[in-house]
Amino acid sequence: MMKREECFRILARHVKDEAVVATYSSAVDWVDLGPRVMNYTSIGAMGLDSSHGLGLALGRPDKRVIVLQGDGSLLMNLGSLVTIAAVAPKNLIHLVVQNDTYEANGSQPIPNAKIDFASMARASGYAVCYDFSDLKIFEQQVGHVLEQEGPVFATLHVTPTKPLKYDYPSLYDPEKRKAFKAQWRS
Amino acid sequence: MEASAAATAGQRELHGSGIIAAVKASGIEYILALPDITTSSGLLAPIAKDAAFKLIRVCKEDECVGIASGLSYADKRSLILIQHTGFLDSINAIRGIAVEYAQPICMMVGLLQHDPETTPRQSPRYGVRIVEPILDDMGIAHHYLSADADVGKIKPGIDKAYAESKPVAFLIGRRPKAS
Numbered sequence: 001m002m003k004r005e006e007c008f009r010i011l012a013r014h015v016k017d018e019a020v021v022a023t024y025s026s027a028v029d030w031v032d033l034g035p036r037v038m039n040y041t042s043i044g045a046m047g048l049d050s051s052h053g054l055g056l057a058l059g060r061p062d063k064r065v066i067v068l069q070g071d072g073s074l075l076m077n078l079g080s081l082v083t084i085a086a087v088a089p090k091n092l093i094h095l096v097v098q099n100d101t102y103e104a105n106g107s108q109p110i111p112n113a114k115i116d117f118a119s120m121a122r123a124s125g126y127a128v129c130y131d132f133s134d135l136k137i138f139e140q141q142v143g144h145v146l147e148q149e150g151p152v153f154a155t156l157h158v159t160p161t162k163p164l165k166y167d168y169p170s171l172y173d174p175e176k177r178k179a180f181k182a183q184w185r186s
Numbered sequence: 187m188e189a190s191a192a193a194t195a196g197q198r199e200l201h202g203s204g205i206i207a208a209v210k211a212s213g214i215e216y217i218l219a220l221p222d223i224t225t226s227s228g229l230l231a232p233i234a235k236d237a238a239f240k241l242i243r244v245c246k247e248d249e250c251v252g253i254a255s256g257l258s259y260a261d262k263r264s265l266i267l268i269q270h271t272g273f274l275d276s277i278n279a280i281r282g283i284a285v286e287y288a289q290p291i292c293m294m295v296g297l298l299q300h301d302p303e304t305t306p307r308q309s310p311r312y313g314v315r316i317v318e319p320i321l322d323d324m325g326i327a328h329h330y331l332s333a334d335a336d337v338g339k340i341k342p343g344i345d346k347a348y349a350e351s352k353p354v355a356f357l358i359g360r361r362p363k364a365s
Binding site for chain 2: 054058086
């Protein structure tokens with residue numbers, strides 16, 4: 001099992017100008033790594049992270065999109081695996097951060113922690129699928145994962161690093177949406 | 187057919203070809219859809235064969251709202267084509283993304299088993315009857331389409347949605363003819 005913050009620090013070393021779609025606990029840990037215009041944290045409804053990512057990827061096929069989706073969130077939108085695999089955007093990297101809980105809602109457990117998201121993504125038709133629970137292996141392979149032709153899927157098995165402070169007004173700031181849009185269109 | 191009879195018939199016909207032409211004229215590139223029996227043969231079937239559109243078939247209607255939002259950041263126009271039951275199921279996504287984040291989410295909603303000779307508010311079907319009051323409470327602009335004369339509402343409605351970054355809903359009250 002990896003600590004989410006450490007996992008994200010390694011991921012951040014490989015992220016350049018990609019749009020990063022992140023929500024809830026993943027968004028808090030991701031934005032804590034530093035300000036970044038290309039962070040897209042306004043989802044509006046839990047579960048739709050992957051669908052926003054699909055729309056972004058289709059809108060700019062010349063750019064790459066990384067989705068950092070929680071396990072509880074994907075469980076609310078499992079059909080999006082099928083939709084994304086059918087559309088097959090080559091520029092979409094779908095990372096599911098699995099901590100087996102609804103952390104933002106009191107760390108209650110998800111209905112079944114034995115769920116294997118990578119196998120579900122593979123069965124849905126994703127081009128390549130990974131499953132990471134060892135930080136050293138993730139560090140060795142993450143660069144390669146991000147360069148693959150998509151849709152790419154990976155489960156990141158993590159534990160929380162620290163108690164999180166959820167600053168939703170900042171995550172959902174309309175000015176950040178405007179800045180993102182200006183740069184995404186350019 | 188006499189002129190008055192023809193006019194009456196025209197008020198009771200809705201052709202898919204007219205709706206599709208208006209949607210094209212509105213600059214819609216993507217159709218995000220889950221089949222609805224009201225619009226299945228008259229709209230979705232011809233759209234699926236029309237190379238002018240990119241059709242994305244979804245598993246659940248609220249996916250459309252996220253996809254449409256993502257597309258809008260690149261100024262790509264999309265139209266969500268769903269049944270009113272899917273609209274009702276997607277209320278939280280529409281609330282969060284379309285209304286609170288002020289996104290140009292354009293919806294075309296088939297009113298399942300609606301009697302086109304009545305207004306949606308007068309429908310004997312509860313699920314249909316509550317659609318317009320919900321849209322009103324959410325502050326979402328909406329237009330009722332039940333005859334060819336209503337098709338002229340489509341392009342101005344979509345253009346306004348994108349110009350003002352607000353949602354819009356077109357309620358389909360009669361099965362469009364496939365011709």
